Each structure stands twice: as C-alpha cells, then as structure tokens.
Amino acid sequence: MSHHDERTFVMVKPDGVQRGLIGEIVSRFEQRGLKLVGAKFMQIDEELAHEHYGEHEGKPFFEGLVEFITSGPVFAMVWEGADATHQVRNMVGETDPAESPPGTIRGDFGLDLGHNVIHASAHDDEGANEREIDLFFDSEELVDWGLDAATWIYEDEDH
Template sequence: MSHHDERTFVMVKPDGVQRGLVGDIVSRFEERGLKLVAGKFMQIDRDLAEEHYGEHEDKPFFDGLVEFITSGPVFAMVWQGADATRQVRAMVGETDPAESAPGTIRGDYGLDLGRNVIHASDHEDEGSNEREIDLFFDDDELVDYDRVDETWLYEEEDH
C-alpha cells in the first residue's frame, strides 16, 4: 500500500443533512485532495446505530446518540489519501464545536456538542477506520480508481 492509500470513514450526521451541508462538506475533502471512494445516502436503523456506537454502550449518553443518529438520513462516505484518518480528523475539529478552530468543519458549522454535524473515524483508535468502513460498506461498494490530479498532490516516492 502506497502512502496515499489509507481509507477512512466519514458520515454527515442528520443535523448536517437537514441543514444542507452535504455538498459543502464533500467539497472540502475534494479540494483538500482526498479521493471519494464510496458514498451512501441512508437511514440508519437502530441495530446499526447500536453497533456503530458500541464502545459507548455503558455511558449515560448512549441512548441519546442512538436516538439522534437514527432521527433522519445520513450521508456515509469513505475517503482515501495520505494519512487520511488523521488529515480528516484535523479538518473536522474537536468533538465539541465550541473547542473547534474556525476553518474546521465543526468550528464553521457547529455550536452544540450534541449537534456536531459530522462523524469521522478516530486516528487514535487503531483500526476504527476499517471497522467503521466494514460496518457501512461492502467491499464491492468501494471503488478503486486513479484521480487525474494525483500526480500533483503527492511527491513521487523514491523506489
């Protein structure tokens, strides 16, 4: 796997969809140079929501998370690029929009912790990107292709 082959999971949450932010959010990742390899507009059912947030099962806010993520459609995506999980997290900002810098997605579009517009795989949680991709997408839904600008995005690797 070359340095620009990491894949990461991103989801525009129901608040982001309802506020019409899907296009803006997709544009940000595209403009950065990340490559969209899968996308699915969907309604999450309770089972998938509980599995997705499984690590928080014992926390008091678990039911609220599940309730919210199933409250309306979401846009689930897989993005690919150099160090994609960390790059995407940096663009998304902190979990709490109030602590997110302007210029980040949450810093620009969010005010409230419970309505933070977007979910992205955690770069500090080893393997969370693969686990979440597998939860939402089958292998045949991930499209492998070359984007025409890739030679301008990455320095050539020494072989």
C-alpha cells in the same frame, strides 16, 4: 491504492443533512486532495446505531447518541489519501464545536456538542477505520480508481 494511502470513514450526521451541508463537506475533502471511493445516503436503523456506537454502551449519553443518529438520514462516505484519517480529523475539528477553530468543519458549522454535523473515524483508535467502513459498506460498494490530479497533490510518485 498506494501503500502510502489509507481509507477513512466519514459521515454527515442528520443535523448536517437537514442543514444542507453535504455538498460543502464533500467539496472540502475534494479540495484537500482526498479521493472519494464510496458514498451512500441512508437511514441508520437502531441495530446499526448500536453497533456503531458500541464502545459507548452503558454510558449515560448512549441512548441519546442512538436516538439522534437514527432521527434522520445520513451521508456515509469513505475517503482515501495519504494519512487520510489524520487529515480528515484535522479538517473536522474537535468533538465539541466550541473547541474547534474556525476553518474546521465543526468550527464553521457546529454550535452544540450533540449536534456537531459530522463523524470521522478516530485516528488514535487502531482499527476504527476498517471497523466503521465494514459496518457501513460492502467491499463491492467501494471503487478503486486513479485520481489523475494526484501528481499535482503528492510529490511521491506512488500515488
């Protein structure tokens, strides 16, 4: 991993899985030039859901978040690239799909705040990436590999 690269956590939520959007979402990140370094199709249990949404515990919508994220399988991923968290957040759109412009994942596929298709680490929360990646992946599940197309994506030769 280059010193300019960062890793960020992304998850297709149960509604995105049920709607068959995994391939479309993965394609968008690949087409952008990000590199997939970890992925798993999984069912989140209540304990992991509570850890993942821990900052919302005690809020009125917390139980609904836990119930929804455990309602079906998810596709958890780690993407790598220059300024990956910011890039991904721009591609994902606003939390409320109604506020997300067309062309963003939520703008194109989401209609409801509670069923907004995808989760991505917050770029304004220092340490969110590492915390979420560590929650969902063991270090040996992440693959360091060279993206041959990087010379066509980045001007900087460090990639």
